[in-house]
Amino acid sequence: MIEAFVTNLGKYNEGELCGEWFTFPATMEQVRELFVRIGVDGVVYEEFFITDYETEIDGLRDCFSEYESIDELNYLAELLDELSGDELKKFNAAVELGDDSGSIKDLINLTQNLDCYDFIPGVDNEGDLGYCLIDDYGMLEIPDHISRYFDYEAYGRDYSINEGGAFTGGGYITRSYGRSIEHYDGREDIPEEYRIFSYPEPEKMNMQERMAMYGNMVTSSDISDKDAIAHNDR
Numbered sequence: 001m002i003e004a005f006v007t008n009l010g011k012y013n014e015g016e017l018c019g020e021w022f023t024f025p026a027t028m029e030q031v032r033e034l035f036v037r038i039g040v041d042g043v044v045y046e047e048f049f050i051t052d053y054e055t056e057i058d059g060l061r062d063c064f065s066e067y068e069s070i071d072e073l074n075y076l077a078e079l080l081d082e083l084s085g086d087e088l089k090k091f092n093a094a095v096e097l098g099d100d101s102g103s104i105k106d107l108i109n110l111t112q113n114l115d116c117y118d119f120i121p122g123v124d125n126e127g128d129l130g131y132c133l134i135d136d137y138g139m140l141e142i143p144d145h146i147s148r149y150f151d152y153e154a155y156g157r158d159y160s161i162n163e164g165g166a167f168t169g170g171g172y173i174t175r176s177y178g179r180s181i182e183h184y185d186g187r188e189d190i191p192e193e194y195r196i197f198s199y200p201e202p203e204k205m206n207m208q209e210r211m212a213m214y215g216n217m218v219t220s221s222d223i224s225d226k227d228a229i230a231h232n233d234r
Helices: 008-015 028-038 069-083 085-097 104-111 126-136 152-163 205-215
Strands: 002-008 019-024 046-056 119-122 172-177
Touching: 002 008, 002 028, 002 069, 008 104, 008 172, 019 028, 019 046, 019 069, 019 126, 046 069, 069 104, 085 104, 152 172
Parallel strands: none
Antiparallel strands: 002 019, 002 046, 119 172
16 A cells, blocks of 8 residues: 655665665564664664655655654555545545645544545546536436536536535545544554554574674674664654
8 A cells, every 4th residue: 555665864864875665554573674674773773764655546645754653654554455445546536635634644534534525436527527416416407308408517617616626536526524533643543453663673683684784883792682672663
């Protein structure tokens, strides 16, 4: 669902680009393995940032910042993974509409508030919207003998303006009612099974992994267990 290019911030500031693409949803072990490969150990190099994103959901990439939380990205990816095909199309359209996509917190809540939107897939212009609303949804009864003269495009345009909807890449979307319910308020609301942020554990690393991370700065005997205590995701 989401790919992020995770980069070692300390090494980047030293003039070395050390990072790689990482796919969400993921596991804690996969995060630790990633940090080993890019040298984020929680001791010498604690900080990382994300230099780029890739996703098939239109507009989602632009909603993320350089310093998003690993846990929040994982939780969002898990929630997206649980959506049906039709729900995912509606989510995509809602992101393009832009009402509930200002932050990753908004996006997480959006996955759980899709019933606040009406979505008509495949409708991408005012004329098609007018035909759909009248012929398929029966919003206006037009006698057969005058239907050929009716301005469906004008009807669709007026409806779109009044409802504040938008034509997206997947169809027409509009908000159906009220404010979204804030199910998610912050990282403390992430279920434990989706919390995956963790620094590597030197005592579980083989010599090749230790040397890849620390090089000649320290020997394996210098790396204490205490240095490997995982920090909370910042």
